[in-house]
Amino acid sequence: MKVRVGLGSCGIAAGGRKVMDRLAQEIKNHGKEIELLPTGCIGMCFYEPIVDVFDGDKVYSYANVTADIATEIFNSHIIGGQPLTQYIVSTTEQPYAILANQVRIALRNCGVIDPENVDEYKANDGYKALSKVLSEMTPEEVIEEIKVAGLRGRGGAGFPTWFKWNAARQSKGEIKYVVCNADEGDPGAFMDRSVLEGDPHTLLEGMAICGYAIGASEGHIYCRAEYPLAIKRLEIAIADAKQRNLLGKNIMGSNFSFDMKIKKGAGAFVCGEETALIASLEGERGMPRLKPPFPAQSGFWGKPTNINNVETFANVPWIMYNGGSAYAAYGTEKSKGTKVFALAGKIKNGGLVEVPMGMTLREVIYDIGGGILNDRDFKAVQMGGPSGGCIPKQLLDTPVDYDSINKTGAIMGSGGMIVMDETTCMVDMARFFLDFTVKESCGKCIYCRIGTKRMLEILERITAGEGREGDIEELEALSISIKDGSMCGLGQTAPNPVLTTIRYFRDEYVAHIRDKKCPAKSCKPLLTYTINQENCKGCTLCSQKCPVQAISGEKKAPHVINEALCTKCGNCATVCRLDAVCVE
Incomplete structure (x- = not known):
């Protein structure tokens, strides 16, 4: 029997290490010969920690497992042969419903194999693509296959991968390099991290194939230092690959040599x-x-030098093994294949999904993501991170492909999808992303360094209730100047969250500026707390929870809030059982 525990970052954060340790202790105490293995994130972070029990030819997946539940599973299922149905979310006969509409290519091994065991990767067709390339194909044929696949860079811009490879191939020079951008700086994005943690060999194989295609003998993985688990598993994978002659000198007995190194980055967003x-x-x-x-x-x-991100390279082995036309069969005419998205924010099924290009936002968010948390109303989705924009409810049926997303004013980006409900203030959302951009700007360009700071100051005034007439127009004018005057993509796209929120939610800006009100009831300086005298029964709960004693009144008599003392913490509204506290 074999037992597998999800130990990606999400699984570990949810308590996966404790589950793993408890199962290891139970196995030791009972003297059973049971194989206990770690695996990466299968994409269903909301279910973590996940435990898979391989019972004969069947697999049972248990969700939200604690150490104590792990003991129950061990005693009832592993020892007693009786599955605990109350914890089971997937079986061989009834697999995860959330995977039904997905096509997993870049994520094909995540949550399926032990990322620290090269033999498991090889057992799932690992390194067969590299073997095929080295024994059967010329570098030009490899590039042509990538062209047939229609693979575009998954790091954000969507530039044709074959074109970049071909340009590096044709450049003269005995020394060439392959570089992987694993910096992944977007707030809410964790696609690359999950691939590195769950299937590091697919990156190594993809980079090696690229190296063969362009004539490079050395690869560098630029990975943010905040990803210690990803770096650890990459180091193990590189060492194992070298030991098996899958990296290094004369790979697989060929004339091709390719070495790999890891560079720990400081996590600067501009290094994207x-x-x-x-x-x-x-x-x-x-x-x-x-x-x-x-x-x-x-x-x-x-x-x-050729640079691609993790997801781009992760697709390469599958493409070379199955053929470019097989990959191109998914997606749309100009956006081929699949795309990985990180679903975060106000969504029920937070985690990773991989879907064919062309699926609509509605299908991704509702059919796969399960809809909005607490069944609230969908308001917008932020795509492309600080470089992207907010797509409103009326555009929910927009297909997920490069051209369609660009038309909304957002961008595909690396694949972050932050879902927002009606409690999200769009002005404050724009302020949040611009605050991030200001802090991450390298400062080289005056427009980016100073212009984004001026925009942030305006947004901070507006959300503090100090907005002035003309602020919206000033934001729009600054946006144009910053876009035109910035050297790199950080400055050129920094105004996007502001421009899209003004475009689709201008009324919220107007309400903040003219009425000094936040329609989403999110910006504290614009809120007013009062007590409905008819609903209040004088239970005193609100006054007990007020940290500044701003609420007064006798027991069993209506209470009042002193607005001059109120800090707008919201405790009174939270504890009131009679909906007597009004927030405006």
């Missing part, structure tokens, strides 16, 4: 821009430079 990433990789401050020359001509140490 490839020239800033290269500067950091070389030990310099992460700041972008003008292009051309492009990295394909002069990149790392001035040598031809």
